[in-house]
Amino acid sequence: MRAGNLLRQLDQRLLPPLTRAVARLGDRSARSGVLSWAAVLSAAAVLGTAVWAVDDTPVGDRTVGEVTRVGVADGDSVPGYLRSAAADLAALPAPAAEGGTYALVTLDAYLPPQRLATVLGDVGVSTVFGRVPLPGRQTEIVRIPALRVPDDVVAGMGEVAVRKETEAADYRARAAAVNGDGVGERELREQYASGAEVAAAEAAAYRTGCACVYAAVVRATPVALRGVAARPDVRAVDPAPEVYRLDRTVFTPPLPEQRDVVRPPADTGPSAVPTQGERPAPAISAPAPSASVGESSEPAPVVTIPSPEPSTPEPTESVPPSVTTSPDATVAEQSSPPPSS
Structure with a gap:
């Protein structure tokens, strides 16, 4: 009243x-x-x-600002995380919440989209994590909403390829616009050229449906999750019964090459990264970060998944997610610095 x-x-x-x-x-x-x-x-x-x-004023959502984290952080022991995930999965009670329990599935190696159907085909999938492993280069981690495997993964990779092609063209244009033959100018041109090279390589890989997927967020019953954990390509299944909303959850899966301690990718070279003033900003004509295919500049990104609730394993009539040009409103989206040369 x-x-x-x-x-x-x-x-x-x-x-x-x-x-x-x-x-x-x-x-x-x-x-x-x-x-x-x-x-x-x-x-x-x-x-x-x-x-x-x-x-008597209405009480708002008291969970606003709270974030649940599932996965690893820099400096964590990878074997310790794998043991903890296995123990949590074994102790997961049989009576699950309606719709199942969310879990982070980490793969033992980078897999192509078609292999995911064998590994994850009988559980509800929400999002997959991907990265192009290039020797001597640090590449961008992407996350792709994927309710239908492998169709949505292939479509999402195509969207990333388009963005990477635009990024490579932007780097080339910026390299050509640098005038002067001083040491600073030469180094900046080299950094731009290196960024163009890496972005072009990523675009080519995603365009062909590369073996780039290394983790996924799924939802299933405890019995189904234990079945996934027993498959040859699966490294760990980390159940998260405390997760109720994906938009307030940060998933940070370990990379396949991280075997002892969580650190930047093993294929990252020691070359220096441009300073803040030297880092190229996206061209005006380049699209903003996708709201459907998220990205982060960190090897183990802090990501709040903006995906819809996972579907059942049966095929649906939903349309694969499309890339928009508006920036993502989630807390995890950041601009990616140019890759190291």
């Missing part, structure tokens, strides 16, 4: 009795005392109503 309505009801209920009481006691000597008490009671009622109206 709104405060204004409540005050009107209080006036209707309290004022008539007070008026009658004042009329009966009007000829008595205690008239001033009664009026004083009536004024005090009225003021107390109004004050109490105001306090109640303030305290």
Whole structure:
């Protein structure tokens, strides 16, 4: 009930009795005392109503800002994480929540989209993580919403390939625009040329449906998750029964080459990265980061998945996610720095 309505009801209920009481006691000597008490009671009622109206404000979602993290962080022991995930999976109770339990599936190697059908085909998939392993280069980690495997993965890779082709062209244009033959100018041109080379290689790999997928977010019953964990290509299944909303969850799977401690990819070269002032900004004509295919500049990205709820394993009639040109509103999207040469 709104405060204004409540005050009107209080006036209707309290004022008539007070008026009658004042009329009966009007000829008595205690008239001033009664009026004083009536004024005090009225003021107390109004004050109490105001306090109640303030305290009765709608309570918002108290979980806003809270993020659940599933996976590894820099410096974590990979064998320790694998043992912990296996123990959690074994202890997962049989009665699962309606729709199953979310889990992070880490693969033992980079797989092409077609292999995912064998590994994940009988569980509901939400998102897959991919990366092009290039010797001597640090490549970008991408996440692709994939309700239908492998169709959505192939479509998502095509979208990434288009973005990478645009990125490579932008690097080349910026390299050509650098004037001067000084040491700084030459180094900057080399950095731009290296970025163009890496982006072009990534585009070519994704265009052909490369063996680039190394993890996935799934949802299934404990029995089905244990079945996935027993398959040859699966490294670990990390159940997350505490996850109820994917848009407030950060998944950070270890890379296949991370075997002892979580650190940047093993194929990352030691070359220096351009300073903040030297890093190329995207061209005006280049599309902004995709809202369907997310990316992060870190080897083990902090990602809040914006995907829809995972579907059942049966084929659906849904259309594969498309790339938009508006920036992603999730907390995990960042601009990617140029890869190291």
